[in-house]
Amino acid sequence: SAQECKTVLDAVEKIFQYGIPDDVVDNKLQDTVSKAVELLPELWKQDGCHQEAMSAYRRALLSQWNLDNECSARIQKGFALYLLYNGVEAGPPSLSVQVEGSYVPKNNLEEAILLLMILLRKCCLGRINWDPSIMEHFTFALSLCGKTSILARQLEEVLPGIFHRCDRWNALALSYSAAGQNKVALNLLRKSLHKHEKPDDLIALLLSAKICSEDPLLAFEGVGYARRAIANAEGKDGHLKGVGVRLLGLCLGKQAKVASSDLERSYLQSEALKYLNEAMAFEQDNPDVVFELGVQYAAHRNSNAALRCVKQFIDATGGSMLKGWRLLVLVLSAQQRYSEAKVVTDAALDETSKWEQGPLLRLKAKLKISQSLPMDAVETYRFLLALVQAQRKSFGPHRSNILQVEDDKVSEFEVWQGLANLYSSLSYWRDAEICLEKARALKQYSSSALHTEGVTFQERERYREALVAYCESMMMDPNHAPSKVSMGALLWRSGSKALPVARSFLSDALRLEPTSRSAWYYLGMVHRDDGRIVDAADCFQAASMLEESDPVESFSSFL
Amino acid sequence: MSVSDTKAQSAFQSLSNILGSIPLTVNSSESPVSFLLNNSEIAKQISVHLKQPNSGAGDDDLCRWLYNTFQSSDPGLQLVVLRFLPIIGGLYLSRDNLRKSLAGFEAILLAIYAYETTSRKGQPITVNVPDLSHPSLYHEVPITNTATELNLAILSQSLEPHGTIRSTKRARIVGVALELYYSKIAVMPVSSKIDFCEFCIIWAGQDGDMFIENEDNEEKGNGVEVSDDGSGDADASTSEDGVTKKNDGKQSEEKEGRIPLPWELLQPVLRILSHCLLGPTKSKELQEVAQAACRSLYARALHDVDPQAILATSSLLKLGKMAMDSTPNPDPTEMNCDFMNPVISL
Secondary structure, three states: OOOHHHHHHHHHHHHHOOOOOOOOOOOHHHHHHHHHHHHHHHHHHHHHHHHHHHHHHHHHHHHOOOOOOOHHHHHHHHHHHHHHHHOOOOOOOOOOHOOOEEEOOOOHHHHHHHHHHHHHHHHHHHOOOOOOHHHHHHHHHEEEEEEEHHHHHHHHHHHOOOHHHHHHHHHHHHHHOOOOOOHHHHHHHHHOOOOOOOOOOHHHHHHHHHHHOOOOOOOHHHHHHHHHHHHHHHHHHHHHHHHHHHHHHHHHHHHHHHHOOOOHHHHHHHHHHHHHHHHHHOOOOHHEEEEEEEEHHHHHHHHHHHHHHHHHHHHHHHOOOOOHHHHHHHHHOOOOHHHHHHHHHHHHHHHHHHHOOOHHHHHHHHHHHHHHHHHHHHHHHHHHHHHHHHHHHHHHHHHHOOOOOOOOOOOOHHHHHHHHHHHHOOOHHHHHHHHHHHHHHHHHOHHHHHHHHHHHHOOOOHHHHHHHHHHHHHHOOOHHHHHHHHHHHHHHHHHHHHHHHHHHHHHHHHHHHHOHHHHHHHHHHHHHHHHOOOHHHHHHHHHHHHOOOOOOOOHHOOO | OOOOHHHHHHHHHHHHHOOOOOOOOOOOOOHHHHHHOOOHHHHHHHHHHHHEEEEEEEOOOOHHHHHHHHHHOOOHHEEEEEHHHHHHHHHHOOOOOOOOOHHHHHHHHHHHHHHHHHHHHOEEEEEOOOOOOOOEOOOOOOOOOOOOOOEEEEEEOOOOOOOOHHHHHHHHHHHHHHHHHHHOOHHOOOHHHHHHHHHHHHHHOOHHHHHHHOOHHHHHHOOOOOOOOOOOOOOOOOOOHHHHHHHHHHOOOOOOOOOOHHHHHHHHHHHHHHHHOOOOOOOOHHHHHHHHHHHHHHHHHHOOOOOHHHHHHHHHHHHHHHHOOOOOOOOOOOOOOOOOOOOOOO
């Protein structure tokens, strides 16, 4: 029967070489032609002849058969679905139909997306009836490509009344969040979760809580969403309760970072731990919960518990996540077990591919510094520099398209910065200056570079220039704690009149980074010089406790 | 006999030596390659052999046979090896790699990865998403817009050669192998696709039963215990009764096989799953197991709160339901001429 159809169409094509004009042909013939055109690809499909089916589809759509809207829409939909799901690549369309300057799809996915877009446009213009499956196919195809921003645009174009407004907002929020535009997504979710709309939609609540858990300023809002999600996760959705509890723990931990008082901060941190432990009970098999619990314990300086968690994480994921290795090394270094940390770093370097080794090499260099092997550290930094520069050359424009990648690439700026710090601690001033210049060439206005410069001046007793450098650094970034500590230390040295100012700088630094042991130490000195011995003793005690459990790199990169 | 037939014959001989006697002989009408590919008895024996708990080590003969067969550069024989990729990849990812050596599996996966790297010359696979404001093959635009923006989406990153499998690259290598599997999926036998869907359920590590929409749901759906999905029982039947049995029986059994699902692995998985679910197939069993896999992956996407995965899996789930369910949904663009209740909710 396929053959018969084909002969009919061949005949018609021969008669009407330039396409069937509107008024010449009578209805019955047109009817037969339309049916034949639609039927032929289906017949080939059922037979399993992929190439014939695809050329039949193309012929149906590209030649002038004078089909009506519904018919051509059906054929387009059939072809798009065939391209998406049948698993055989259609070749490119023949050159005769390619017009100069127009878009020609090069593979199945492109062609299918094009056809689905045309169909959606037809729906919006009212030429055909709305078919919900088209939108679903389109969503699927575009989420596969990762271009969900285009999906969002298409969702916005759909006429009102087809989706409930909350469904539209939620779908848009998912698309924007997948495209990395979390603020836009959050705004949409706020609308959809308003008390007059659908405030109990579980997926919307969880997504908002997740977006808020990544920003300390939004964390308080996230806590609210997470609590509502937990309250709503009943019955059929009970399996999502654990997710809600976990997000609650994360938001509380993030909120602790901007707490205004010590009491509040410690309360929030303990609550975060409590909820993350509860989440573990719900989701024992989810290694991410274990990791996050480990990070919180580490930040709390409970390194034994952190160690247990991170080991469990590495076991559960088979060592395939870089962040697990990094956290393990940091926790070991916090426990002052440097040689074991070195062994773990080497093992991790074995388990990771070349391009991901940046952060591990940086850790290795810092470990060597802690073990008083500065020359080895320099060697490691050199190796890291070569890696980073090679990475920059070989990964051109395509690198930025992975959305799920962790931010684990070391930048060249960081390497120069680290080298500058190292050289200044060894008193190689010339080398330190060279490194700082290189760093500044890459990133002109950086508070950490200025801070390092200030340190080099201070060590060489050029106090005025050091002061200037610290001031500039604080102007760049008012929340840069190390600059405040250094400023406070410098002022403390300059005499009793500056002590109150020094004290205010150091307290400010402690507000930003409560675990900064140098800040505690200098604050202790300030108190001692001012005669407040008891306060000084407290500060020194804090400093010494922190010194015993200081990791080589701050845990804040995980928080 | 052609060269490929002789190769196939020798492959068949060595296979029968490894597996013990296979009581079947090659049909003279069927080519040995397609026999190896489609024969269910051979497939079953090989699967059983692969799923043994200590398979995949460096000295595993079957792995060596698979590796040699793939390296023989005969496309037909390569298809035979690809047919077992779901099982190999599945077992490799779900087992604990840091303790046991799975060198046999690794060798096969690396061979497939190397083949794909050379055939693609390491280039990424990109998709240029169309923009309707530019004219295309299928439509014309009244005012032609000459500014061309490239809306490039990367489906698969560029490939670099790997000599060994490092832990952080495991997912990527299996993902690339799955991409090759997808490109040949039209000729893969149904049993291979069913194996794949079953592994999807194991990898997801979530019970997707709460998304089954029918009367049975009330009985087993409420009180969703933190239940398992039958770790060792990968071959559990996928019908509704099978699911009930799984829930009752194995509640305290340890969940095994749940793996991290980065997008580089999830994306080819979803493409293959979409083919199993919505592609041209006459097998009801495949569609059911694909539906179950879809549900599990959706549950997993919700647990990870990953918006891209949620979008993809939820649309697949809805499409699967639409395909099974032939009653048309009410068209929201049609006005219900109910003049007693003239409020239209938007």
